[in-house]
Amino acid sequence: MAKKEPASVSMLVLALLKGREMYGYQIIEELDRRSEHVFQMKEGTLYPVLHGLEKDRLVTAREAVTDKGRTRRYYAVTEKGLRVLEEKEKEWQTFSRAVTAILAGA
Amino acid sequence: MNRLDWLDTATKKIYFRPDRKAVRRELEAHLEDLLEASGLDEDAALKEMGDPEAIAEELGRLHRPWLGYLWRASQLALLGAAVMYCLVLAMLAARPGYSYRAIPGMRLYHYLQADMDTIDPARVLEERVLSPSTVLETGGYTISLDQAVFRRVSESDSLDQAVFRRVSESDGPQWNLYIALDITSSRWEEPLDYWFSLSGGRTDAGPMEYGFTRNTSHWGFWQKCGFEIEGLPEDTEWVELDFGYGKLKRTLHISLTEEAET
Numbered sequence A: 001m002a003k004k005e006p007a008s009v010s011m012l013v014l015a016l017l018k019g020r021e022m023y024g025y026q027i028i029e030e031l032d033r034r035s036e037h038v039f040q041m042k043e044g045t046l047y048p049v050l051h052g053l054e055k056d057r058l059v060t061a062r063e064a065v066t067d068k069g070r071t072r073r074y075y076a077v078t079e080k081g082l083r084v085l086e087e088k089e090k091e092w093q094t095f096s097r098a099v100t101a102i103l104a105g106a
Numbered sequence B: 001m002n003r004l005d006w007l008d009t010a011t012k013k014i015y016f017r018p019d020r021k022a023v024r025r026e027l028e029a030h031l032e033d034l035l036e037a038s039g040l041d042e043d044a045a046l047k048e049m050g051d052p053e054a055i056a057e058e059l060g061r062l063h064r065p066w067l068g069y070l071w072r073a074s075q076l077a078l079l080g081a082a083v084m085y086c087l088v089l090a091m092l093a094a095r096p097g098y099s100y101r102a103i104p105g106m107r108l109y110h111y112l113q114a115d116m117d118t119i120d121p122a123r124v125l126e127e128r129v130l131s132p133s134t135v136l137e138t139g140g141y142t143i144s145l146d147q148a149v150f151r152r153v154s155e156s157d158s159l160d161q162a163v164f165r166r167v168s169e170s171d172g173p174q175w176n177l178y179i180a181l182d183i184t185s186s187r188w189e190e191p192l193d194y195w196f197s198l199s200g201g202r203t204d205a206g207p208m209e210y211g212f213t214r215n216t217s218h219w220g221f222w223q224k225c226g227f228e229i230e231g232l233p234e235d236t237e238w239v240e241l242d243f244g245y246g247k248l249k250r251t252l253h254i255s256l257t258e259e260a261e262t
Helices: A006-017 A024-034 A043-055 A079-105 B003-010 B017-038 B042-049 B052-062 B065-094 B111-117 B159-167
Strands: A059-065 A071-077 B124-130 B135-138 B141-153 B174-185 B196-201 B208-210 B213-219 B222-229 B238-243 B250-255
Touching (some): A006 A024, A006 A043, A006 A071, A024 A043, A043 A059, A043 A071, A043 B042, A043 B052, A071 A079, A071 B017, B003 B017, B003 B042, B003 B052, B017 B042, B174 B238, B196 B222
Antiparallel strands (some): A059 A071, B124 B141, B135 B141, B141 B174, B174 B222, B196 B208, B196 B238, B213 B222
């Protein structure tokens, strides 16, 4: 995934968080697994995106300490986040339909 | 580059300390998860996580310091205000009769002083400041004698006063008694407004009822009650203020023979 696509990355992250709350490492793992290794996100991309989403109140975070003493920040999508995600999904579908149509006509 | 350097570098542009520490903890936990799951050594894992300088730029842009400091400053201001409020309340609780005078804007007004001040000091021939030590507790109220002054006042020479004096029976210098009570209640906004009566006398003679004027003001838990009794015989040794009647009657005894040490 190209690094300078924060809008798409945040859409993917929001989509992942839709079902359940996750911490950063989990998000990277899950993205890798669900995209069948197409999206291998770097931490350097993920955390700025997560913190940006949090700042915009599209996600909320809570800290929890594991039994190994690791402090994990769990992110969950907010109502506002869900609305934004819905819009982005629509945009993406329009875009993707248009590309498909053009490719099919080629 | 070891893990500490990496974490320091990646978070170096977050200037608000609590934020920086939180992000650092998060990244460190991530690194540990990665080390554990991937079996990579630390160097490889750090490389995997990315360029700390680039991360620092991005994170620094997101975590603007002034917002954090503003938030912290407003928290401190709030805390300060709360502490001040508690201090004021504690002071009031400790010395209910006195401290409120120090608080500007509080509506309690010392009527007694006002009553006493209406009299020209030149007319005060003699004054006994009595030692207030009496406290009475009744029905959730604590009534304490704040101040009692027994003074001999000469006849006024102003026309108004002269006419008034003619109408009332008093003639010539007379003894007036001023009493200020502090009343604190265990409930908010419940002024003590009982029926009052006042009697006075000497140990070797029976009590006499006296009329009085009463002024009262109250604020919250506190109430100030001022009594003015005019024309009391000079040899009066005590007065008693009765609150309420029947079984509920409580009496505050005030000795007029114990003068305050000055």
